[in-house]
Structure formats: C-alpha cells, structure tokens
Amino acid sequence: MEKYLSNYLKKITENFDKDNIKLHSTNSIANNINLSRSTVSSYLNKEVKRGNVIKVKEYPVIFLDKDVFSKFYFKVELSEYESLEELFNENKSNSSKASLNNVIGAKGSLKEQIDQIKTAILYPQNGLPIMLLGPSGSGKTYLAKSIYDYSIQENLISKKAPFISLNCAQYYHNPELLSSILFGHAKGSFTGADKDKKGLLENADGGILFLDEVHRLTDEGQEKLFTFMDSGEFSPFGDNSIKKKAKVRLIFATTESIQSTFLPTFIRRLPVIVNIPSFSERPQHEKLNLIDSFFLKESEILNKSIKVSGQVISFLLSSNYEGNVGKIKNIVKYSCGSSYTRGENTDLIKVKITDLPADCEEYIKETFNYQFTNRYQCRSYDYRCPELLNISSREEKNIATTYFQFIEEFKSAESGNITYEYYIKKMMSNVNILLDDLVFNTEYAKNQSLFSILSFNIRHTFKFMEENYGTKQDGNKIISIASLLYFKEEHEILINHPDWNSIRPKLITFINNHMANSVWLAKLMLRNLSEQLDYEFLEEDLIVISFYLNSTSMQKFKSGINAIILAHGYSTASSMANVANRLLKKNFFQAIDMPIDITIDDIENKIIEFIDNNNIENGLILLVDMGSLSDLGNRLKEKIKGPLLLIDYVSTPLVLEVGSLLIKEKNINEINNEVLNNVNINRKLIYPTEKKKKAILTCCYTGMGSAIQIQEILENSLKQYQKSLTIIPYDYKKLKQNKLKELPFQVYKVIAIIGTNNPKIEGVNYIGLDQLIVGDEIDEFISLLKCNFEIDEEQLKKDLVFNFSIKKIIENLTILDVGKILKSIEKAVDKMEEKFDINLSNNRRFLLYLHTCCMVERILRKESVDEQLDIDEFLKKQKRKIEVIKYSFAEIEKEYTIEISDLEIRLISDILFTE
Incomplete structure (x- = not known):
C-alpha cells in the first residue's frame, strides 16, 4: 500500500500544475487510488516528519514528493510551508544564494575580482565603495545586482533593503538635474522646484546605490559624493545648510580610464577597483556558459525548447563586438525571435545562421573563420531541464561519466574501500575504454580540419619528446588524445561535481607522485595546445591524459639538467x-x-x-x-x-x-x-635550503648501464615509498674518487649505496647486491629503511626476496632466455677460474653473471661501450688474459653469433682482477 501511494505521489508531483493544486489534496489522492482518507492522511503526515514529503498548509492542504519536486523544479530545504508563495519564494532565495559564486567565471577569469568584491562587501561598518571598470556590456550591471543579492545572503542588509540603479550618462548634459536626482533638492532651488524632494541617496538608505557611467558626474558632483563617502552626510541640491544622513553601500561603474576621468580626491576614496574582462578576453568555456545562459533565458521567455546550430554557436564564440556581452545577448534574443515567428505553432525553436540579425552578415563575411564553423555541435536548451544542457551527444555523455568516475573512485580509495593500486588500474582501464569508443565508434567527417589541427600539435609534442628523450612517436596515442579533446570541446566537466574543489589538490598530488613522467608529458602537451590554439589548459584533462599515458607503459625519462x-x-x-x-x-x-x-x-x-x-x-x-x-x-x-x-x-x-x-x-x-x-x-x-629528500644510490663497477638496471629493480620493490625516497644510479668511479663532494650528497640525504663494488664513503651505508641476492643483507636493508620510513616489514621482505633473485634480476635486464644464458655463462666463468687458477667470491661471480648477460644483449643490439683511453696498452701487456677470456667465451660467441670486442674483454678482465 505504502509503495503504491508513494509511486502515485511521485507521478503527480512530476506533473505538478499550480492551476490544478486540488489534485495534490488528501481527498483527491485517496479517491484516485481507492484508499480511505484517514489512511492517506496518516501516511503523508508521517512522511512529512521523515522529510520525504512537502506539505503546503494553505487551503486545500497539498502534498508533494520532495525528491521529485527538487529534481524537476528546484531544490527545497524544508518539509512544511505556509503557502505556495512561500515555497516558490525559496527558489528565489536559492537563486540568490551564493549569488557571487554562481557568476559565470567566478572560479575562472573573475576569481580574483570576486575575491576583491567579497573583501569590500564584508569590510566592517558598511563595507567599502566598489568601482567596476570594464567595456560597455561586459556585465557590470549584472555583477552589481549579484553584489546586492550576496549582501542579503550574508545578512549585511535586510531582505527588504533597496537596490537603486542610475545611469549617469542619461543626464550628462544637465548636471543640475543629475545632482538633484542623486542628492534631492530643496524647494525653490531651481525653476519648477515647488517642494522638497528626496534624492536617490536618501531613497537607498539601508541598501545599495549603483551609479553606472559615473564618469559623467561633474567635478562638483564628485566632490559632493566623496564628502558623503567620508562622513555619511550630504546636502540636497540648492541648500548646503541642510545636512542629511544615510547608510548606503556604493557601487560605481565606468568604461573610462580612472586616472584621466576622475578627480584625484575621488580616486583616493576608491579602495577597491575591479577590472571586468570583455567577452573576447573570457576563456572559451566561459563564453559558452554565457551564451548558454542567454539561450536558456529565451527558452523560459518563449516557453519553448530551443535547438541552436553549431554554426551559430561557433559564430557567437568567435565574435568580438568590441567585447560587448550585451551585444551577444541581443543577437541571441533577435535570432530566437526570428525563428519563433517562423514556427510559432511548433514546440521547438530551431535557430540557424540565417536567423542572425542583418548587421551580422557583414561581420561574418569579413572576420568569421569558416574553418571553425563546425567546431561545435548543435546545442539544445530547455529552461525546465537546464542540467541536460551540456550533455547533447553520446560522446559527451561518455566523457562526462568517465571524468566523474575519477572523483568517485578516488573517494573510495581515500576511504579504504579500494586500494590506490586498484584505483590506478581501474582508471587506466576506464580511460582506455572511453578513448577506444571515441576513436573506433565515431566519424570525424563534420570537422576534419579541427581534428587535424589538434593531431598536428599533439604530434609536435611527441616529436619534441622523441628528439630530446628518445620517446618514440605513437600514432595511436596521438589519435586517442586528439579524439578526447575534439569531443570534449574545452567544456569544464568536473566543475559540476560537488567534491571537485576538495578532491582536486589531493588528486593532482597523487598523480604527480605515482606517474610523474606521464604528468610531465601531459602538461607539455596541454601547454603547447594552450599556446598554439588558444586552448584552455584544464586540470581535469591533465588528470585523465596522465592516466592514459601511464597505461601505455611509457619509459622513464632520463632527467637531465x-x-x-x-x-x-x-x-x-x-x-x-x-x-x-x-x-x-x-x-x-x-x-x-x-x-x-x-x-x-x-x-x-x-x-x-x-x-x-x-x-x-x-x-x-x-x-x-x-x-x-x-x-x-x-x-x-x-x-x-x-x-x-x-x-x-x-x-x-x-x-x-x-x-x-x-x-x-x-x-x-x-x-x-x-x-x-x-x-x-x-x-x-x-643548493636548496628546504629539507632534503632521502635517496639511495646505485652503482656498478662496469658502468652506468648496470647501475640503472639496479635502480629499476629497487624501484619495483620500493614503489610505495617513492613520494619520500628517490633512487639514483650514479657513476661508481666518481663516487670512489670524489666521495662526499659528488652532487647527490649536496642535494639529497643519502641513506645507502647499493651496488656491485663498495666506493667506501664514510658515514654512508653500503649494501652489496650479491648479499641482497643470497639474502644475507635483506634484514639489514629493512632495518635501515625502518629508521627512515613506516614500512610493512613482511611484505617488503617478500618483495625484496622475489625481485633480488639472480634469475629475476637477469629477467629484468635482458630479453634473453634466462636459463639458457645463465648456463652458458656459468660454464665460461668455470673455465676462467680453472685457467687462471683462481677462486672467485660469490660477489665476483655474481658480478660476472650480471655483466656478461647484459654484454651479450648489448652486442646483439649493436650498442657500444664507453671508450677506454688505455686500451692499446692493455692489449700489449695482457695477451694471456685476453686469450683465456676469448677461449672461455668462445661457445657463447658461437651460440649467439656474436664477436666479443677488445673493449668488452677489458671489462671482464677488470671484474676478475681489479680489487
């Protein structure tokens, strides 16, 4: 019964009509679902107390489902209202609530200006005067009204406080009349002044007075105004002996230069001067939001849905009528009106490029770039469902869904419901599914030129990476990223998520810590697009593209100077x-x-x-x-x-x-x-003075190649500590020769050196790689890490044992068959021991295994080794050593069809005989 009653109430609330409110009365509901009035009344009143149903207590008493009403009309806070008027006044109150925060651009191009305004409004004792400076039609009047709404919201003025606006330009040629209107006048002060009359200052007492085009005030008018700003007193025009008081917050607006237009004494009394950008100076997504708001308003006025072609949207976005937002608004109004008159009896107004005013035609011919006429898809507007505005295509819906998942899943990771490792994997999978859909299930025929421009600039970034960091260009990456940015159209999606502002800094920090290379390349790409295409760099795109690049297993870039x-x-x-x-x-x-x-x-x-x-x-x-x-x-x-x-x-x-x-x-x-x-x-x-980051150095006697490989193995074991620990491969010979003078000791707090030979640096722990492999030093290494970090001892031990087995290390270092190459090298090392009549230590034997595995692959890849200046001297003096080494490795040369060079033989000799 309760479920049936609840569903019925939801249904009639969805179709709520002010002219047929009796449908929502207890009697009507009871009759329509064949239940007794007392049963229905008991249920409804119980749900009102629970906060699930709205009760309006005028006659007849009516009931509405709260969730449905909030979804289809406006969000309500209370469950009981005295009248429908009170209920619908809450909508007006909500619309003014956070009025300044809802101004288009409040979190973007107007962020600093909104902060300035709030500072002025909240300043004790009646606030500070505000001067709004910007081109005609840039929204100064709208902003002044939003300031008024915000002042009410913050309880700085009463809800009944007046908001009075005056455009001073209307009285420019009659300064006496302007002064009279502003300050009032005394009887007999001029011909026709047959009685005293209040001015706007007096009428605005307790509220706000907005003076637009205030530069039209004469010097005398400015003087009278700043006298009032200083003392709160003013005299009516024609009688300076009368002193009146008023408590008025002042907002001024001008299109002119402050310094050249106003008296210096007036300027000194303007502590807050707010520069309002023109339409052309706004970011693209803010322009689009402004245009959307204009079309939504027309939808409400005409009581019809409106569909606007992509050409019209593109034209309005690229227009620059001397920065006049008002002009754009009028074009929208005219074009909607033009379409409305053509199809007055249809439910849908279709606005096309031919509906634009006649004076736009010349502008289109001269300045409109047709290359971008199809950049934007058509947009639909319905004032009854404004939340559907930015979701006009399947692609946009999929993008919005994926972007929102980044926030929701991160919240799950923060709360411990999923691990951060799982979060990374899931988000990489999600973004790949999205991009595959955009690439393979969509056509680009509508605007191939824009897609090509995006692709070209993204390819340019990858070319830069290839030239400087060896990262190969990848056509799939380029097309995928271009597809995402093409369909996303610079819309800021996550700004609509309630948790975006609180999650954003934590998520940015997270990706910087876990995928630094991908973040860096994504930043490089977006910054390049921003410069080349006037394309806004959005942090939400940085996050998504970073996850995508991370999913492609990008190599680690070598970080140089x-x-x-x-x-x-x-x-x-x-x-x-x-x-x-x-x-x-x-x-x-x-x-x-x-x-x-x-x-x-x-x-x-x-x-x-x-x-x-x-x-x-x-x-x-x-x-x-x-x-x-x-x-x-x-x-x-x-x-x-x-x-x-x-x-x-x-x-x-x-x-x-x-x-x-x-x-x-x-x-x-x-x-x-x-x-x-x-x-x-x-x-x-x-050198930096901030607290030094901790570091582990890796080194190998035979050169940097093996040191880098040891670094990568360590990073696999210690990846959960990478936020506070860095692992740096370093030249063994430099460490041995220069000790603490080397650069890492100036920049980092070096807690250990791990390598194949001990450079013997005082005060720095050394752990031999061979000792990690046999397990002798694993406990000591864990103890060392425990002194510096909070660690999971058991898990770390498992990771170290797994990653530092000889087989696992060589698997990481080469693409060769590990079992096969190890058997061959073992035979070669045994031969050298026998021929040279020596017993190799475990460390020396391990180093030979490690080095020669890498050597074989290096020769197969035709990679060279470092030059040796004394190689000729070695060849003359060490002929027997050379013969024995060549003999010992002859089977390996034959097996892998390679020739071991003199330089490589010299390195093997050094490992065997150098202390």
Missing part, C-alpha cells in the same frame, strides 16, 4: 637558444626574452613558473645578461628543488660551451668548475 637563457630585448634570448639548440642538435636551452624595464620580481616569477612545471632535481642553469646574482640567488634558494647555477653573463660561445658539457652528461658541479675557466665571469652555485 635544465638551462634557461634570460636576456633583455625583443628576441635576444630566443635567437641565442634557437642557434645553440640547432648546432647542438638537442633542445637544451629554454629562452626568456625580457623587456628593458623588467623587475626582479617578474624574473623571479618566470623562473618559479618554470621550476614548478619541470623536474630540476639534477640542476638548473640560469644564464643572465645582467642583474644582481646575489639578489636573485637569495630569492630562489628557498624555492628550488635542486642545485641552481647562476651565471651573470650570456654569449653564444658560452651557451655552446655549456651545451657541449651537457652533451657529455657532466653534472652541475663539473659544469660550474669547467665552463669558461679562462674567462672571469660571475657565477654562483646554490
């Missing part, structure tokens, strides 16, 4: 960087061209922006043409995340020399010591 040229002049730095990068065939140098009058603050901000968007753990070199090194260095040392080398000199030879040292992979210490030693230039090497 960054270098920036800062030079004064229009293109001095850019030209120098371009020349150097072309000659060096590597994009080592970024450029910042600086105007002559640039401040140290501006330079600092540009550098910090670069630091925030790039990995500079290995160092940043700044080549500056003039300026105070000490000042800039002192400013940056608290903010850098790695060593900073400042050089107070710029020239093409210097840039090329720095580039040549970067090609040789010199670290920042070595560059500082070696660059232009014969020239007296100012330089300063600064």
